[in-house]
Amino acid sequence: MKTLIIIDVQNDFMPGGSLAVPNGDKIVPIINKVQDQFDLIVASQDWHPRDHVSFASNHPGRKPYDVIHIHGQPQTLWPDHCVQETFGAQFHPELNTERWDAIFRKGTDREIDSYSAFYDNGHMKSTGLADYLKEKGASQIFICGLAADICVYYSLYDAFKEGFACFFIEDASQPLDVEGFQLIKDKMAYLGIQIISSEDIH
């Protein structure tokens, strides 16, 4: 069962959004086109309460991109983004959602961030995605979306650890940190995640 996971293609990650990923909007038509090639399609949605621990605004004296420690774990502080029920948390208006089988929301617990669509950053709580995919008989998992170096990367990592054959669709994803992205791709390749183009999928 060929499965596509679309990560966080939401307004706040688009140019002009509060946590804009460069060229984030360019992937929308590519994702729309590639969906035809899949049997099962799921999407993740970053979905934070307003008082979320990852927002710099909730830590007086801190600013976005500072790194603090929470329960011994490093946490990058972000601008407020993807607040539940806001425009910024909605999917890009041109993203085709008609064929989606399920949406998994993450980052809903104010106490902990969740980059991966599978588990929170402490690997304590599951979103239910792994069980869902196994129940549906998913085997090959293709992941794309935003941001390629953060939520896409951590989702690929967890999918791989769950035992799925994993593919990163590079042209259907964009990183937040363009300069640092080669290192992330090297890590993917080292794990055994295949880096492909949308045109390689038939």
Ligand code: VGL
């Ligand atoms: C993301 C930072 C904070 C992402 C989500 O979707 O990559 N990055 N929240």
Ligand code: ZN
């Ligand atoms: Zn977030």
